[in-house]
Structure formats: C-alpha cells, structure tokens
Amino acid sequence: MAEDSWERNALRSKVSINPYKWLDFENNTFLSFTNRNLPTYGITNVYNLRPTDVVKNPDGTWANTPAGIAAARMIDGGKTAITETGIQTTNRLNLYLLDKALTLTAEHTFKKDFDRRHWDGTKYKIGFGPNDVREQVNEDYAYEALGRINTMSLTFMLHTPKNLINTISRPSLVTTKR
Numbered sequence: 001m002a003e004d005s006w007e008r009n010a011l012r013s014k015v016s017i018n019p020y021k022w023l024d025f026e027n028n029t030f031l032s033f034t035n036r037n038l039p040t041y042g043i044t045n046v047y048n049l050r051p052t053d054v055v056k057n058p059d060g061t062w063a064n065t066p067a068g069i070a071a072a073r074m075i076d077g078g079k080t081a082i083t084e085t086g087i088q089t090t091n092r093l094n095l096y097l098l099d100k101a102l103t104l105t106a107e108h109t110f111k112k113d114f115d116r117r118h119w120d121g122t123k124y125k126i127g128f129g130p131n132d133v134r135e136q137v138n139e140d141y142a143y144e145a146l147g148r149i150n151t152m153s154l155t156f157m158l159h160t161p162k163n164l165i166n167t168i169s170r171p172s173l174v175t176t177k178r
Contacts (some may be wrong), residue, residue, distance in 0.1 A: 003079060008034045022096045029089040036082040039074045046070060060125030069136075070156060076124040086113040 010032040018024040046067075053067030060073035088111040095104040123135040 003037050004039065004165075005037045006034075007036075008032065015108075026092040026094075027089065030087070030090075032084070032086045034082070034084040038080050038082075040077040040080050043074065057127040059127060059130070061125060063131050064126050064128050071128060072124040072136075081118045083116045084113070087111070090118075146154045 010030070012031075013029045014027070016024060016026045019072065041099050049067045049070060051091040054063045055065075055067045056069050057063050057068075062068040062076075064123040090107065092107045094106065096102070097104065123137045124136055127133050
C-alpha cells in the first residue's frame, strides 16, 4: 500500500502602522503550504462498501465490484500526491475625522489558492470475467481559485449605518486535467 503522510506549514503576519492620529493602516497576510501523500483510494472509502461485495474473482484477479476496485486501487493503484498553496492578504485603511467621532474604513482582501493532485498512474487490473482482465488508471488535475473582496464603511459615534461600497468578486476557477 502507498505511503500515507501529511505536512502543513503556515505563516501569518499582522502589521499595523499609525503614522498620524487620524490615519492608520493594517495588513494581515496568511500563507499556507500543504503536502499530502496517500493511496489513490483512501481507507475511509471502505465504509461506503456493501459487506456482500466480492473482492476477488475465483482466478485471483480483483473483482469488478466496488470492493474489488477499491482494493485494487488501494493495493496496486499507486499513490496520490497533493500539493496545496494558498495566500490571503487583507489591507485596511482607517481615516479618523472629528476627533475619532467619524471613521471612514476601506478594506481589500485578496485570496488565491492553488491545488495540484497527481496520481502516479500505476495501472491496476480488474477481472471482468474468465480470460477478460482489463487495466485501469487514474488521472490527475490542477485547480486554481482567485477571489477578491472590497468593502468601504462609515462609522459615526460607534454606529455603522451601512457599508458605502461592498463588492465581492466570485472566485475564478481553473481546472486542468493533465
């Protein structure tokens, strides 16, 4: 069976600058990196199998049943390598007017995620009947998401009547099969 490991590293930075009594700037940035190696068919997937499924055919090949295909993928199907990288940064600008009785806040958030999954392509054999053994293989793909959020609000004496501007761009998704 393929190796099963998980490693995640993350870094967070939060900076606040107050150059004047009436102005401050904040930045909050988060980076994450994840590496995961596992069999092409995780062991937890066996919970969805029926107990009456046959795993092997009488000739010793993996059966063409959900249990047989799961066992073939776990034992002979190789490994999956997953790499995930993400960044999110939020910038906030606060403008204080009338001795901090009126606050104008502008905020922008940028987020980008990249997810790459690679199956090693090891073929596994499934028996469909006597003298009918076929090879099957998995595919890999890459996934990328990009999103932005912009807000602007006005606060007067600790009350925020409403956001002046609030725009959210939907994530743009890119999926690539290789």
